[in-house]
Amino acid sequence: MDFDAVILAGGRSSRLGGVPKAQLTVGGVSLLERALQAAAGARRTVVVGPDPGGLPPGVLSCREDPPFSGPAAALAAGLSALAAGPDARPAAPLTLVLACDMPRAAAAVQSLLAALAGPGAIRCDGAVAVSADGRIQPLAAVYDTGVLQRAVADADRRGTLSGGSVFGLLASLELRSVPVPPGSTDDVDTWDDAAALGVSRPGHGPLGELRPNPTLEANGEEPG
Numbered sequence: 001m002d003f004d005a006v007i008l009a010g011g012r013s014s015r016l017g018g019v020p021k022a023q024l025t026v027g028g029v030s031l032l033e034r035a036l037q038a039a040a041g042a043r044r045t046v047v048v049g050p051d052p053g054g055l056p057p058g059v060l061s062c063r064e065d066p067p068f069s070g071p072a073a074a075l076a077a078g079l080s081a082l083a084a085g086p087d088a089r090p091a092a093p094l095t096l097v098l099a100c101d102m103p104r105a106a107a108a109v110q111s112l113l114a115a116l117a118g119p120g121a122i123r124c125d126g127a128v129a130v131s132a133d134g135r136i137q138p139l140a141a142v143y144d145t146g147v148l149q150r151a152v153a154d155a156d157r158r159g160t161l162s163g164g165s166v167f168g169l170l171a172s173l174e175l176r177s178v179p180v181p182p183g184s185t186d187d188v189d190t191w192d193d194a195a196a197l198g199v200s201r202p203g204h205g206p207l208g209e210l211r212p213n214p215t216l217e218a219n220g221e222e223p224g
Contacts, residue, residue, distance in 0.1 A: 001113050003094035005042035006078030007035045008139060010049035012068055015190045021101040022052060023202045024188060031100050031188070031199070038106035041113070043092045046081045048074040049100075060085060071099070071139060072164040076152045079145075091145045094126075099139035101187045103197055108184035112142045115178045125173040129180045136177065137185040138166045147173060 009022040009032050016024075022032035032052060036059065039045055046060040055061060062081035064074040075097060082091060094116065098105055108129045115127045126143035130136055155161045155169050188194050194201075 001041070001094065001117055002092045003042055003096050003113070003142060004082050004092040004145065005039035005045040005096040005098065006075060006082070007032070007039060007045060007047045007098055007100055008049065008071055008074050008078070009035070009047050009052070009100040010064060010068065010074055011071075016188075016194075019201055020050070021188055022049060024101075024194065024199050025202060026103045026197070026199055030202075031103055034103050035098055035100040035105065038109045039096055039098060042096060043089070044082055044085060044087075046078045046085075047100075048078045048081075066162065069162040070164060071166050072155065072169045073161045075148075075166065075169070076156065076161050079149055079152055091149075093145055094142050095145045095148055096142050097139055097148075099187065101189070102137075102140060102185055103188070103199060104181075104184045104186065105140055106184075108137075108140045108180040109142075111180045111184075112140070112178055115176060116142055124176045127176045127178045129185050130177045131180065131185050132182045135185070137187075138170055140180070140185050141175070143170075143173070143175075 011021065013019055013021050022030060024031045026034065036045065036056065046062055047055060048062055048064060051061045060081050062077050064077040096109065112127045112129060125147045126141055128136055128138055129140040151169055151173060155164060160168065186197055188197060188199050
């Protein structure tokens with residue numbers, strides 16, 4: 001299936017003491033890396049948030065303006081970066097939108113793409129993940145690119161992108177709700193969430209045991 005991907009990797013992480021979610025790890029792999037793996041089939045990918053450095057070749061990076069102005073503004077920034085990318089290819093017909101704080105999101109992405117594939121797929125403006133307990137997750141979804149671009153343009157004209165909600169941005173879209181595997185959209189908002197999902201701080205083992213961090217040591221910093 002032909003799609004682009006917008007990975008949202010910003011936010012203040014206030015309930016995590018400011019530790020960037022993108023740098024949290026599962027089994028030594030950062031949540032950002034896991035999100036990129038989940039979006040591996042994308043034609044083009046952009047990461048929206050502070051430039052993490054070391055992105056795979058071809059993966060774009062951008063930042064919402066102003067920084068920390070919310071996921072709606074970040075989504076708009078990602079679409080804009082894809083449109084202004086270094087190649088001349090038009091946008092893919094579909095856009096995967098994925099927050100980086102769902103370490104098991106790959107299974108959800110597979111379910112979403114499957115729901116939109118094939119001749120029997122229901123015509124709609126996109127497919128949004130729904131967890132086993134009925135929670136809709138608009139940041140684990142695949143949208144019709146043109147429809148999404150128009151929704152962003154409308155919100156921009158109304159001045160509701162900065163600080164606006166994603167649910168408000170997408171209110172006019174006709175979306176198919178797709179049940180996804182249990183736990184695949186569980187996200188990390190607190191340290192309790194992190195513990196439940198086996199997520200660690202950079203430089204820490206899965207049970208909080210401190211591991212040496214060569215990068216921090218080289219910079220003369222204490223591991224966080």
